[in-house]
Amino acid sequence: MSPDASPPAERKAAAVNSGVHDATAAATDAANVRLEKRRSAVVLLSGGLDSATTLAVALAEGFDCHALTVAYGQRHEIEIDRARSIALFFATPHRTVNVDLASFGGSALTNVDDEIPHHAGSEIGAEIPSTYVPGRNTVLLSMALACAEPLDARHLFIGANVLDYSGYPDCRPEFLQAFEKVANLGTKAGEDGGQPFRVHAPLLNSTKADIIRRGAELGVPFQLTHSCYDPVQDSLACGLCDACILRRKGFQDADIEDPTPYAG
Numbered sequence: 001m002s003p004d005a006s007p008p009a010e011r012k013a014a015a016v017n018s019g020v021h022d023a024t025a026a027a028t029d030a031a032n033v034r035l036e037k038r039r040s041a042v043v044l045l046s047g048g049l050d051s052a053t054t055l056a057v058a059l060a061e062g063f064d065c066h067a068l069t070v071a072y073g074q075r076h077e078i079e080i081d082r083a084r085s086i087a088l089f090f091a092t093p094h095r096t097v098n099v100d101l102a103s104f105g106g107s108a109l110t111n112v113d114d115e116i117p118h119h120a121g122s123e124i125g126a127e128i129p130s131t132y133v134p135g136r137n138t139v140l141l142s143m144a145l146a147c148a149e150p151l152d153a154r155h156l157f158i159g160a161n162v163l164d165y166s167g168y169p170d171c172r173p174e175f176l177q178a179f180e181k182v183a184n185l186g187t188k189a190g191e192d193g194g195q196p197f198r199v200h201a202p203l204l205n206s207t208k209a210d211i212i213r214r215g216a217e218l219g220v221p222f223q224l225t226h227s228c229y230d231p232v233q234d235s236l237a238c239g240l241c242d243a244c245i246l247r248r249k250g251f252q253d254a255d256i257e258d259p260t261p262y263a264g
């Protein structure tokens, strides 16, 4: 903490009024600028509930956030539109980049010809589902890293969660820790010996109900978030896919109203 707790603008005004150059205040301001740079973060924003809450957590923790949406070839554009609206809601700078994971196949989330599976609630997470996208979180974190380095941001936020989606290996804490090592070993910023990269997954061990409660506290606009893997007429949630089932149950468990219109 600075010994002078007054806001920088007031300090500056005081220094001008006294007509004396205040070297201490100038040095403190420079230190604050460096601190702000160190607190810059890139937040992966998919348009879903978890990533929107992750952005709200990062903002609440005082990070200067840049939201990044990766259009990886999802079947439905609605996620990208929702991500844009959520970033706008939080007045956070936002960019979307395209990475064509669909051309590699291997996922029901990118192949329009694949059936989206329906499971009973208790079966979800028991095995790796067909909605797993090969390499997705590795690619998303790599894009966040590439976005962060030139921004001087050293914090990467991802809404990964192990409880509801235990079937996705790229949500495991070991994976996220390993990626943090990759970030520090494979970048110019990591070589410079300054602030190391950190991967934050603040919802990693939260249940969906916990995430929704936390989101509600932080003012997440749930009506803008989209979870459904298989929307009807491109915008209405199906109510039957794994993502819809987990979302509905989460709102029920949290005893908070789900603003999502469901088709079924």
Ligand SMILES: [Zn+2]
Pocket: 227, 228, 229, 230, 231, 237, 238, 239, 240, 241, 242, 243, 244, 245
């Ligand atoms: Zn659905």
